[in-house]
Amino acid sequence: MKTKEALINYCLRLADNNLILAQRLAEWCSRGPFLEEDIAMTNISLDLFGQSETLYTYASELMANGKTADDLAFKRNERQYFNNLLVEQPNGDFAFTMVKQFLFSTYAKTLYAQLMESNDAFLKGFASKAIKEVKYHFRHSSEWVIRFGNGTDESMKRAQNAINELWRFTDDMFVMNETDEELISTGITFGADSVYTNWKFTVDDILREANLLLPEDNNVVEGGCNGIHTEHLGHLLCEMQFLQRAHPDAKW
Amino acid sequence: MVVANNSDLTEKSGNAGVNPSSESFLWNLLNQIPDPDIPVVSIVELGLVRGVKIIDKLKAEVTITPSYSGCPAQSVFTDDIKSLLKQNGFNEVEVKVVLSPAWTTDWLSNDTKEKMRLHGIAPPENEPEAEALFCKQNKVKCPRCGNTNTHIISRFGSTPCKALWYCNYCSQPFEYFKCF
Numbered sequence: 155m156k157t158k159e160a161l162i163n164y165c166l167r168l169a170d171n172n173l174i175l176a177q178r179l180a181e182w183c184s185r186g187p188f189l190e191e192d193i194a195m196t197n198i199s200l201d202l203f204g205q206s207e208t209l210y211t212y213a214s215e216l217m218a219n220g221k222t223a224d225d226l227a228f229k230r231n232e233r234q235y236f237n238n239l240l241v242e243q244p245n246g247d248f249a250f251t252m253v254k255q256f257l258f259s260t261y262a263k264t265l266y267a268q269l270m271e272s273n274d275a276f277l278k279g280f281a282s283k284a285i286k287e288v289k290y291h292f293r294h295s296s297e298w299v300i301r302f303g304n305g306t307d308e309s310m311k312r313a314q315n316a317i318n319e320l321w322r323f324t325d326d327m328f329v330m331n332e333t334d335e336e337l338i339s340t341g342i343t344f345g346a347d348s349v350y351t352n353w354k355f356t357v358d359d360i361l362r363e364a365n366l367l368l369p370e371d372n373n374v375v376e377g378g379c380n381g382i383h384t385e386h387l388g389h390l391l392c393e394m395q396f397l398q399r400a401h402p403d404a405k406w
Numbered sequence: 407m408v409v410a411n412n413s414d415l416t417e418k419s420g421n422a423g424v425n426p427s428s429e430s431f432l433w434n435l436l437n438q439i440p441d442p443d444i445p446v447v448s449i450v451e452l453g454l455v456r457g458v459k460i461i462d463k464l465k466a467e468v469t470i471t472p473s474y475s476g477c478p479a480q481s482v483f484t485d486d487i488k489s490l491l492k493q494n495g496f497n498e499v500e501v502k503v504v505l506s507p508a509w510t511t512d513w514l515s516n517d518t519k520e521k522m523r524l525h526g527i528a529p530p531e532n533e534p535e536a537e538a539l540f541c542k543q544n545k546v547k548c549p550r551c552g553n554t555n556t557h558i559i560s561r562f563g564s565t566p567c568k569a570l571w572y573c574n575y576c577s578q579p580f581e582y583f584k585c586f
Contacts (some may be wrong), residue, residue: 190570191560193562193563193564194560194561194562197562200474200476200478200566201474201475202476203476204475204476204477205475205476207476208472208475276505278506279504279506280505282505282506283472283475283505283509284475286508286586287474287475290561293539293561296539297539297540
């Protein structure tokens with residue numbers, strides 16, 4: 155695989171993670187448990203939509219085939235999305251959404267800290283910018299996880315259920331394919347091993363503070379970076395892409 | 407690339423006598439464009455314009471940087487830049503976006519912060535590291551009565567750059583422009 159092709163795939167992977175999670179968070183709009191939290195979730199969503207647009211724009215410039223950032227967001231099929239399985243999972247209850255956000259924001263924060271050393275000037279700039287936003291998301295979701303775990307029996311039960319259900323999708327964030335091989339060899343990315351170590355350290359730390367446990371049985375599911383998804387992504391895309399499919403190239 | 411020098415920018419309007427092919431003419435023009443969300447300060451004062459260049463007499467290039475990645479104000483002021491420069495004789499205007507160095511509220515001058523305060527928005531003050539959990543935030547001064555007997559309601563507010571606070575002394579909610 156050529157470096158340019160790998161870089162395009164990698165940017166799509168990062169962009170798709172942000173876009174799909176942003177779309178999930180936007181589903182909470184007007185349905186949040188209380189007003190401030192409704193605004194918090196849609197604010198986080200907005201940051202992630204913005205980050206995905208920046209990445210799609212760069213990917214479209216590298217492609218140089220006339221495709222725009224909007225084409226990349228709205229005109230691909232399920233198998234052409236490289237996001238991780240975690241972010242496409244349905245929202246569930248508020249505890250479920252926050253546990254999902256916590257697992258992802260910890261990952262994004264760790265990954266971007268590493269990408270700030272990339273020798274690709276765009277990725278380096280993107281990571282330095284995005285990490286400032288992601289730290290807010292990390293703090294917000296971590297604090298909720300700790301509150302749930304130490305709150306009522308009900309909040310603890312719901313947070314623990316979310317960990318049990320979502321944990322099997324976390325390995326997927328650290329799967330590497332030929333895209334990673336090519337980018338590691340050229341110093342653009344650095345591989346998932348040290349990201350995993352740092353991510354696991356922080357996750358363990360927060361879960362300990364929340365008195366929540368990792369599930370013992372873990373039926374690992376993987377495939378996001380190769381375009382293999384759970385059944386939920388198709389339904390999400392169906393709603394998100396409706397307008398562009400019904401009225402192609404419609405402008406706001 | 408020329409970087410904003412705030413002392414040059416305090417004079418609004420008054421372009422008469424300034425050479426229209428000079429970069430300071432461009433900076434002055436851009437300093438007239440208000441931020442769409444906080445119209446009491448300009449996009450130059452917020453540090454969103456990172457550079458200007460006149461390619462030839464009729465072509466200008468403006469470099470901007472986003473505040474927050476998803477901030478919808480960016481597309482609004484991008485259009486504002488293009489239309490204002492076109493009204494002022496540039497028939498080709500290119501707006502470039504740079505991500506590095508990442509935008510920071512450290513670039514706001516004291517004058518700009520004071521304008522925000524007078525508008526009812528508490529300006530950014532020293533804050534603990536963004537990722538510190540359950541960290542007690544320094545008390546933010548109420549922009550109306552100046553009292554520090556205040557508390558945070560939500561770190562996320564009406565725009566990405568603001569948090570929601572409450573003054574216990576004058577019993578009013580207020581917005582705080584986050585350190586970033």
